[in-house]
Structures are given as C-alpha cells and as structure tokens.
Amino acid sequence: MTTSADEAAEVRAFWGRLGLPGLVDVHTHFMPERVLDKVWAYFDAVGPMTGVEWPITYRFEEERRVALLREFGVLGFTSMIYPHKPGMAEWLNGWGEEFAAREARCLRTGTFYPEPGVEAYVRRAVEGGARIFKSHLQVGAYDPNDPLLEPVWGMLAEAGVPVVMHCGSGPQPGRFTGPAPVGELLAHHPRLRLIVAHMGMPEYAEFMALAEKYEEVRLDTTMSFTDFSERMAPFPPGELGRLRDLGDRVLLGSDFPNIPYGYLHQLESLERLQLGEEWLRAVCYGNGARLFGV
Template sequence: MSPRWSGVTALSEAEDVRRFWGRLGLPGLVDVHTHFMPERVLQKVWEYFDAVGPLTGMEWPITYRHEEEQRVALLREFGVTAFTSMLYPHKAGMAAWLNGWAADFAARTPDCLHTATLFPEEGVEAYVRDAVESGARVFKSHLQVGAYDANDALLDPVWGLLAEAGIPVVMHCGSGPAPGKHTGPEPVGRLLARHPRLRLVVAHMGMPEYADFLELAERYGEVRLDTTMAFTDFSERFTPFPRGELRRLADLGDRILLGTDFPNIPYEYGHQLEALELLGLGDDWLRAVCYGNAARLFGLSQKG
C-alpha cells in the first residue's frame, strides 16, 4: 500500500478517504455493497470468514469488527453518503424476518438505502412485494451462500416484479471465493435472457469469471457490476483481474459501481479506492464509479 493510504488510526484513514473523493470534486462516496444485519447473524458471518482460510489459502481477518453504531459512524467519517445493508438467508424461513430487520435499520439510519433479500420458497413473491411497497430500494441475492438457482421457478415472478419496479438486485453469482452449485455466468445468462430489463448488479465484478460477466453487461444494458474486493492486493493474489480486460472495464464505466464489503474486509477501506485509482482509467471514470453511477441508479443528489 502506498504511503498515501497507510493510515494507522481511524482519523488518518478517514482523512485519506476524504482526500480521495475531495480531489475528484465529489460530495462523498456511494458504496452499494456494505453489510449490516442482525448481530447474531453477523457473528455467524464473521465466524465463516474466520474459518475461510482453507477455502482461499489465505487468512481473512476482519478489519472493522466493531459494534453497529461504530461501523455506521466510520462510514460517515469516510464520507460515504449512501450505503446498503446487504443481508441474505442461507435457508428457507429467514428472508422475511431479515427484511423486517432491514426496514427498521433503514428507518433509523437515513443514509442507508433500504435493502431487502429473498430466497426461493413458498411466499417469496408476497414478502418481496411487501418489501417493495414498504420502500425497499435494493435487493441482495446470494447464490453461493443460499445454494439456489436464480432460475428456480419460485423466483420467476419475483424477478419480473423487480424488473418492472426498476429495483436493483445485487447478486453474488460469481464463483469466488469458492464455487457453488449454481454460481457462474451460465445460469445468470439464462436468467437475463428471460428478464433482460432486470437491474442486476453483479457483485465482486463476478470474480473469478470477470470476462464472462463483462460480456453479459455488454449484452444487457441494465446489467452493472460492483467493485467489491476486486483489484485489491488481497484478491489479486488468488483471483487476479485480467489486464487485457481493462479496455472493456473502461468502456463500461457508466455501469461500474463502488462496492467494498465493509466491514468484512481484510484491509483498510481506503485500499479499495487505491486499487481503483491504480487501474489508471482516469478521474472521470473514478467519479462515475465512486459516486455518479450509483447516484443516477438510486436517484441521489449529484451536486458536487
């Protein structure tokens, strides 16, 4: 990490992050991939990452293992003007409960975009419709953890509902850090062939199938990708982004969104920003990725 991003205290790290977006003339950052969830669920997630070394061959220390209030305060210190509460069920019977928690969290955290989730189960259409009608602005789908096929017949009316409502779905569909039965570009391609207007945000740039998911974004105008953990030193060690795809990444600059995976990252928040800057795609690209694209997608103020 360069000296500019070597903050050793929360204050100096925040200063570095704010200097980054201030230099670009932005009013702050929009992070479409941050995690807030019920404490007992988050503890289980952290236990997973504590044990993930055998999957990746690398330890995964969680940098921001703090209480909820401190995590929210840190994002605000960084100048993140809007963020999400990405949460997801690993089995049936959880999603509606998680959605209730997320609605309450958004109500008490006005800079959080009201987030909801889903699972292929009886009643999914009803609780997704309830979430939409109660103001949900983004959904999370995790094909790896949930171990389900995006093309499950139970979900088909849900995708149609969300496409019609224009509500983005952040989907973990790439095969990193370990492949699942239903991950990869092929099932997502089948989903998009049926629902081409679905505002699908491919999490983690689709790692490690970067090129395949970039191709889907080129084919479908409502497909976007988030930068979560991509290009960082940590990810480059086991799923490097192919440098031959940088031109395509530049050409899709209006559909790449900043995501970080905060708080579940094994490095400082600013390193994600440094990794984006070091791609060398220019300040206009950075401005779009770190604020402008998400501001348009979610109808946020774009005053700088």
C-alpha cells in the same frame, strides 16, 4: 488494524481530489448481530482451512461501523442481507426496514429465497420502499431460475429495483454460480437491474459480456483489483479497455466491514487501474447517485 481520524481524512482526501461530494457504496453489510457474528466466525475459520487469512478489519459494534462510514464521507450505503435457508428472508427484510429507518443514508435493502410465499413478501418490501435487494447464489445454494423466483424477477424488473447478486464462482464455486445461470435469467428478464457483485470474480470477462449485452446489467467493484483478490483471482489486464468502456455501469462496492484491509485500499486499487478521473468519479459516486437518487 486500528482505525483513526487519519484514515478518515485519507478517504475524504481521495474523493475530494476528484471533486466529489462523497461516495456511494452499494455493497456494505449490516445485519442482525447474531447473523453477523456467524459471518465473522466463518471468515475466522477461513485461514486455517485455506491457508489464506481473512482478518475482519472493522470488527466493531454497529454504531461505530455506521459512524465510520459517515466519517469516510459515504453518502449512500446498503445493508446487504441474505438467507441461507427457507424461513429466514422475510425476517431479515423486517430487520432491514428497521435499520434503514434509523440510518437515513442506508438504502433500504431486502432479500429473498426460493420458497412458498416469496412473491408476497418481496411485494410487501417493494411497496414498503425497499430500494435494493441482495441475492447470494453461493451461500443460498439456489438456482436463480427456480420457478418460485420467476414472479419475483418480473416484479423487480417492472419496478426498476436493483438486485446485487453474488453469482461469480469466487471465492469458492457453488452449484449455481457462474455466468450460465445468470445468462439464462437475463434472457427471460432482459430489463432486470442486476448488479453483479465482485465484478463476477473470477469470471470477469464473461460477466462483462453480459453487461455489454444487457443495458441494465451493472457490476460492483467489491474486493476486485485489491492486493488480496489479485493474489487469488487477478483481473486480466487485457480486459481493462472493456472495463473502461463500461464505466457508466460500474459501481463502487467495498464489502465493509468484512474486509481484510483498510477501506482506502479499495479506492486506491481503482485509481491504480489508470482508467482516468472521469471513470473514477462515475464509479465512486456518479453511477450510484444516479441509480439511487442520492
């Protein structure tokens, strides 16, 4: 796909029609170049392995990707970083700090891994101004209830710093994905500001139930409801009423730049749910702006 001024104009027209000042996107990926190259290589290999092609729509250098979000009118975004092995998270946190320092609209993002020293480096990140963390149970292949993480969850809950967690079993289940480990975690830390990535795809209903039970649990829309995801893990139509009722705790997420379609499609996919303009305004801007003070 070739991006253009027309695409940016269409995105801006979308939020302009809703009377919004712009968008807040809580699930965008910026990371060290060599790490992002490996992520893109993974998606390049997905097609031959699964038969489902995953072209990276916004395979541009970092400066251009940041400029695109500005052109789209994204007022707040994240640099979702995550480790897949020990000894990586603290280095990623340093990169995330530097990136947020040069990109004012980026919510400084941190991450962690169950390893010795995790409490200390997460504390440094929180005290240094990290505003959101990323936990990827599928890629990291760790149990969120690992004893090494117990003080981390308590610290983040006390500080009120949200954590975006990839905990659903899509696109492929992991040893610790699914609602059960997350339910156990929340039973111990009910005030944790947990943002369930991808709406918990494909366990949508189960993760919405956790949001109904715990008032600080939120869900992000990343890739959900799009044509691409609906072919693999369709959202159950019978659950739309629950989704509407949870409208104050659903946040816009896109997975930019690692998406196989244009940015506008995520927005249009939310609109075609027909849950109303008030719901759309909250999801696309209001909820995120309130949570992060954008």
